[in-house]
Amino acid sequence: MPSVKVENVTMKFGGFTALDKVNINVEDREYVSIIGPSGCGKTTLLRIIAGIIGDYEGHVYVDGKLFDAKPLEERGIGYVFQNIALFPNMSVGGNVSYSPRAKGLSNSIVRTTTLEMLELMKLSERYHDYPRSLSGGMQQKTALARALASSARLLLLDEPLSLLDLKVRTELRYELRRIVKDLGLTAIHVTHDQEEAMAVSDRIIVMRRARVVEDGTPVDLYLHPKKIFTAYFLGESNVFEGNVAEADEDTALIDLGGLAITARNTGFQAGEKVIVMVRPELIELGGHISGRVLKKTLEGLFSRLILDVKGIRMIVKQPYSNVAQLGEGSSVNIRLPEEHVLVYKHPGRDLYSEISLY
Numbered sequence: 001m002p003s004v005k006v007e008n009v010t011m012k013f014g015g016f017t018a019l020d021k022v023n024i025n026v027e028d029r030e031y032v033s034i035i036g037p038s039g040c041g042k043t044t045l046l047r048i049i050a051g052i053i054g055d056y057e058g059h060v061y062v063d064g065k066l067f068d069a070k071p072l073e074e075r076g077i078g079y080v081f082q083n084i085a086l087f088p089n090m091s092v093g094g095n096v097s098y099s100p101r102a103k104g105l106s107n108s109i110v111r112t113t114t115l116e117m118l119e120l121m122k123l124s125e126r127y128h129d130y131p132r133s134l135s136g137g138m139q140q141k142t143a144l145a146r147a148l149a150s151s152a153r154l155l156l157l158d159e160p161l162s163l164l165d166l167k168v169r170t171e172l173r174y175e176l177r178r179i180v181k182d183l184g185l186t187a188i189h190v191t192h193d194q195e196e197a198m199a200v201s202d203r204i205i206v207m208r209r210a211r212v213v214e215d216g217t218p219v220d221l222y223l224h225p226k227k228i229f230t231a232y233f234l235g236e237s238n239v240f241e242g243n244v245a246e247a248d249e250d251t252a253l254i255d256l257g258g259l260a261i262t263a264r265n266t267g268f269q270a271g272e273k274v275i276v277m278v279r280p281e282l283i284e285l286g287g288h289i290s291g292r293v294l295k296k297t298l299e300g301l302f303s304r305l306i307l308d309v310k311g312i313r314m315i316v317k318q319p320y321s322n323v324a325q326l327g328e329g330s331s332v333n334i335r336l337p338e339e340h341v342l343v344y345k346h347p348g349r350d351l352y353s354e355i356s357l358y
Helices: 042-050 092-102 107-120 136-148 166-183 194-200 218-223 228-233 351-355
Strands: 004-013 016-026 031-035 057-062 077-080 154-158 186-190 203-208 211-216 238-247 251-255 260-264 273-278 284-299 302-309 312-319 331-335 342-345
Touching: 004 042, 016 042, 016 211, 031 042, 031 166, 031 194, 042 057, 042 077, 042 154, 042 186, 077 136, 092 107, 092 136, 107 136, 136 166, 166 194, 194 218, 203 218, 203 228, 211 218, 211 228, 228 238, 228 273, 228 342, 228 351, 238 312, 238 351, 260 342, 284 312, 302 331
Parallel strands: 031 186, 031 203, 077 154, 154 186
Antiparallel strands: 004 016, 004 057, 203 211, 238 251, 238 273, 251 260, 273 342, 284 302, 284 331, 302 312
């Protein structure tokens, strides 16, 4: 089964650096997603692993073997494109059977493989149908079946669900993870959809400006990101600049400019300038911090409140039933639990430059 190692890979297109000394490791049977702003190098990295792009600096290893000079057709990699790219003149069965037929396998093996993949995707009844008659979800499942029919053990997915509507996208991402795990594949999945990455991944790699910022499990990156950019980029965050007013071995009192909050001390001293991050959904109602509702919007079963807290704009998310009685202008008390207040060393430059997507 394949593991993947990308070692010091740099890729330039003229004067533009698409990847800058990128290093990643993907373990056998691991499902890894790569996320980051547009233009950060996600798709370029995927295409280098696939062999679509060459002439890069650094090395790519698959299952411990150097793949730099290996032709695309000999890599044994399944690739699922964003734009689906089915052969319009071939039926579903024809599309799925294309790879084993191109390899010169016997008709019996081709048919068995094709039927197995269609059964796996629950597309058996559409064997003779053409792509134009399929829904977007069925087309993408056909493209996935075609990639798997090549007997690939490494699956590369480039925004595979982005062209589908929300309901189909949500349903298909769970099917995608189930199939990858049931077949014991290694998968690298590029996506802009953070919820999608959180739902399908064993591990997430965050990229920005052609480099890897951080990687970790979805839970670790969401609740305990090591980098300010990750905290800002992944999900929604309240991000503030502040100063440590007091500090002891366990607790730090941080002044956000008229609002004092406490956090667990992770090595800060009184007088240090810091960055503070709190997830909106981890802020609790009640407590001694008073604010006023500036705006309230409904997001499914949750309500999103924008508060004015002593001149500071703060976002809070709560189940609708908890804040149904609140309207714009209402007073509300909140609490920022110490365990959910993350504190970072100030980068020493403008905060915007630290969290800017581009």
